[in-house]
Structures are given as C-alpha cells and as structure tokens.
Amino acid sequence: MTAASGPPRPSVLFVTDLAYEARGRRYCDEDIFLTSRLRETFDVALCHPRDAAALLDGFDAVVVRNSGPVLHHQEAYDAFVARARRSGARVCNTLDGRGDMAGKQYLVDLSRAGFPVIPTVDSRDDLGLLPRSDGYVVKPKLGADSMGLRFTERPELPEGAGGTLLVQPRIDFRYEVSFYFVDHDFQYALHAPHPERRWVLEPYAPSSEDLDFARRFVEWNTLTHGIQRVDACRTPEGDLLLVELEDLNPYLSLDRVPEEVRDAFVARMTACVRELLA
Structure with a gap:
C-alpha cells in the first residue's frame, strides 16, 4: 500500500460500546455514522471504554461518544480519567463538566439555587422542602438509564444513604x-x-x-x-x-433530524475537535 502524500492527519481515538443495547436507541448506528464522517478529516480508530486508558497515549485526541453508562465499567473509566488528566490528553468532551459527568449532585445544587429544575433533595432533613405530589422518585446520584430508580408514595430516604440518593416529586x-x-x-x-x-x-x-x-x-x-x-x-x-x-x-438521535441538520452538526463537531487540537 502506498502512503498518502501530504502532512499527517490528526489521529482520533473514538471511544464507544457498539454492542451496548439501549432502550429505544441504536448506539452503534449513530457512532458508525459519526466515525464515517469524522474520517474525512481525521484518522479514526474505535475502542471499547474498557480499553481507552491503555490506548489514549497513541492518539492526538480522544472522543468519548456512546460508551454506555459508566457504572458498567466504573474502574476502567476512573483509570481513563486519571491517565488522561495526568498525561494532559485532549479529550472531547473535556473532563471539566459539572453536569452528569460528575454525577447528579447538580440537580440538588440547581434546585437549591432556584433554577427551573424538578425539585430535588438528597437529605432526609430536606424532604419537607419537596412539593406535595401523587408520588415520588428515588434514584442514585451515579445512576444512568433508570438504573436503581424506584417509585414511592411518600418522599423518603433510607437511613445511611449518605447523600448517595436523590428524591424528586413525580411531575x-x-x-x-x-x-x-x-x-x-x-x-x-x-x-x-x-x-x-x-x-x-x-x-x-x-x-x-x-x-x-x-x-x-x-x-x-x-x-x-x-x-x-x-x-x-x-x-x-x-x-x-x-x-x-x-x-x-x-x-x-441523529437519525431523527433532517439531513441538512445532521450535516451541520457533523461540521460543528469536527470544528470542536479541531479547536481542541489547536
């Protein structure tokens, strides 16, 4: 095979779990599409989230996409984050978010701050702050895809939860x-x-x-x-x-938008990775 002429293209490690089965969604189809388009600009290799820490040093950037709930590979994810921060790896999304990336504590913080969010508490002392409702939802701060979620008639938290659970009214x-x-x-x-x-x-x-x-x-x-x-x-x-x-x-849900919207999204995502590499 003859090597392509011109300067080398940036290399991207694309982290995804193509085999993950999500209710109502086709993770694999979306990431197959995205990588096919990103290859127009970057040299792209796919890997499972369990392999990301071991492979990230060999690439110019890492793109984390449909990798499934972190709870399924928490130890591997923690190792990836630690290694990426230690090495200064360029990761997209960057590892400085305070939304779901950091767990669901943000729902409690935003609720306390008066943001327009479903009322949320994580302490038995604060259960009385929740509005009256026909039912309530209790879920773990580190949950995903409804994992660990349960419904109750009254707002309640078990003793010893230690701030690991959230309670919200059913809306x-x-x-x-x-x-x-x-x-x-x-x-x-x-x-x-x-x-x-x-x-x-x-x-x-x-x-x-x-x-x-x-x-x-x-x-x-x-x-x-x-x-x-x-x-x-x-x-x-x-x-x-x-x-x-x-x-x-x-x-x-890129399969739910018109082609021109999908193309515009890919162009903006490509620019995002380029900016990360600049």
Missing part, C-alpha cells in the same frame, strides 16, 4: 424536549410528543424563551469543549423544568 408533563449543543452553540432540538414513548422523537422548533432556558444551563456548566444535551419537560402550565444536563456521552 405531570405534556412532553419532554431535548436541546443539543456543541460547545455553547445550539444545534437542534427534538421532543417526545407522547410521554410514554421517550425515544420516539420528532424535530422541535424552539422559541426564543425555550433557547434562553436551555442556554442558562449550558452557561452554568463548566464544560470547555464538547457536546451537551439539555433535557427538559413541559408542565401543564407551559413551563420548562430541567430533567437532566447530559455532558458525558449524550445520545444524539
């Missing part, structure tokens, strides 16, 4: 909507018009008020570079409340 809502950003640049929005089918998404045209809502959380976050998804629910009164600020490996 009646009209629909859920997600806003997708690369760095601080809005890309597109999708919504689930049927609450019982979270991942049956349709394009959504956000109002200026909707975008102000989403940008408030993106600006609050400390993520330097990368992709963020702001998940919210629309209450019967018409307000938006934050459900999740996903800044680790948010699924993008």
Whole structure:
C-alpha cells in the first residue's frame, strides 16, 4: 500500500460500546455514522471504554461518544480519567463538566439555587422542602438509564444513604424536549410528543424563551469543549423544568433530524475537535 502524500492527519481515538443495547436507541448506528464522517478529516480508530486508558497515549485526541453508562465499567473509566488528566490528553468532551459527568449532585445544587429544575433533595432533613405530589422518585446520584430508580408514595430516604440518593416529586408533563449543543452553540432540538414513548422523537422548533432556558444551563456548566444535551419537560402550565444536563456521552438521535441538520452538526463537531487540537 502506498502512503498518502501530504502532512499527517490528526489521529482520533473514538471511544464507544457498539454492542451496548439501549432502550429505544441504536448506539452503534449513530457512532458508525459519526466515525464515517469524522474520517474525512481525521484518522479514526474505535475502542471499547474498557480499553481507552491503555490506548489514549497513541492518539492526538480522544472522543468519548456512546460508551454506555459508566457504572458498567466504573474502574476502567476512573483509570481513563486519571491517565488522561495526568498525561494532559485532549479529550472531547473535556473532563471539566459539572453536569452528569460528575454525577447528579447538580440537580440538588440547581434546585437549591432556584433554577427551573424538578425539585430535588438528597437529605432526609430536606424532604419537607419537596412539593406535595401523587408520588415520588428515588434514584442514585451515579445512576444512568433508570438504573436503581424506584417509585414511592411518600418522599423518603433510607437511613445511611449518605447523600448517595436523590428524591424528586413525580411531575405531570405534556412532553419532554431535548436541546443539543456543541460547545455553547445550539444545534437542534427534538421532543417526545407522547410521554410514554421517550425515544420516539420528532424535530422541535424552539422559541426564543425555550433557547434562553436551555442556554442558562449550558452557561452554568463548566464544560470547555464538547457536546451537551439539555433535557427538559413541559408542565401543564407551559413551563420548562430541567430533567437532566447530559455532558458525558449524550445520545444524539441523529437519525431523527433532517439531513441538512445532521450535516451541520457533523461540521460543528469536527470544528470542536479541531479547536481542541489547536
């Protein structure tokens, strides 16, 4: 094989779990598409999250995408983060976010600060701060994909939880909507018009008020570079409340957007990686 002429292209280690089965989503299809497009600009190799720490030194940048819940490979993820920080590796998303990347403590912090978020507490002393509801949700701060989630009739936390669990009221809502950003640049929005089918998404045209809502959380976050998804629910009164600020490996539902939107997203993601390498 003859070597290609010209300067060498930047190399990217793309971290993904192509075999991960997510309810209502095709992780593998999305990442196969993304890597096919990123190869137009970078030399790309895929690896499983368990292999990322051992391989990252051989690449100019690391892109963490649909790698599945960290809980499935917590030790390997911790080793990856430690090695990346020690070596100064360029990682996208950068490892400085304070959304889901750092667990769900941010929901408690934002709730205390009066942000438009589903009311959230993590202490038995604060259970009385929650509004009355027909039911409540208890979930781990380090949970993902509904892992460890349970429903209760009253707000409650077991003794010895030690701040590891969250309690929220169950919220009646009209629909859920997600806003997708690369760095601080809005890309597109999708919504689930049927609450019982979270991942049956349709394009959504956000109002200026909707975008102000989403940008408030993106600006609050400390993520330097990368992709963020702001998940919210629309209450019967018409307000938006934050459900999740996903800044680790948010699924993008690129198969649900028009081709021109998908192309624009890929171009902006490519620019994000280039900026990281600059």
